[in-house]
Amino acid sequence: MNTMEITKVVGGLSGALLVLLLLKMGAGMYYFPHGGHHEQGYTIAVADEGPAEEVVVVPFAEVLATADAGAGARVFNKCKACHSVDAGVNKVGPSLFGVVDRAQGGEAFGYSDTVAGLGGTWTVEALNEFLTKPSDYAPGTSMSFAGLSKEKDRANIVAYLSSLN
Ligand code: HEC
Structure with missing residues (x-):
């Protein structure tokens, strides 16, 4: 291998790594908000149960x-x-x-x-x-x-x- 060829190989590998990195980021961006939504929905559900317990029952x-x-x-x-x-x-x-x-x-x-x-x-x-x-x-x-x-x-x-x- 000469210097030119080595540069090409290293460049190629870096390119592949960059693609992997971008894919990982993309996946993170896709899944992370999804998890966030889920937790928010849960918080709202708990908050909704509050007022129901405050209903006053007159004997x-x-x-x-x-x-x-x-x-x-x-x-x-x-x-x-x-x-x-x-x-x-x-x-x-x-x-x-x-x-x-x-x-x-x-x-x-x-x-x-x-x-x-x-x-x-x-x-x-x-x-x-x-x-x-x-x-x-x-x-x-x-x-x-x-x-x-x-x-x-x-x-x-x-x-x-x-x-x-
Ligand atoms: C269509 C006829 C009918 C109407 C209308 C009706 N009842 Fe009755 N009621 C009965 C019968 C028959 C019994 C016995 C029930 C049994 O043995 O299962 C009874 C039983 C009862 C008992 C139990 C009494 C005991 O000695 O244990 C009460 C209290 C009572 N009725 C109140 C009322 C009131 C108040 C109303 C009106 C808002 C009413 N009923 C309307 C037929 C009627």
């Missing part, structure tokens, strides 16, 4: 404290076809006289196995849950009633039923 007892029994008597029109509020008078459903704090399935009435088997007490909280969606609280209940979706209506009717105790 039903507090809603009940400002409920209106008179308005509840009007909501009771939805129950009248099946329920009486006279003691011992059963219709399609059991009498609701004194139902607040009464034993669940406690009347002389032909209850479904579900309600007969609840074994608890109709506390204001239990009534609130049951009346939201009876088939959720007592799956298989014979009470064919979709439920009262408005908490205000449930509070008013529980206030009305309490006033009869």
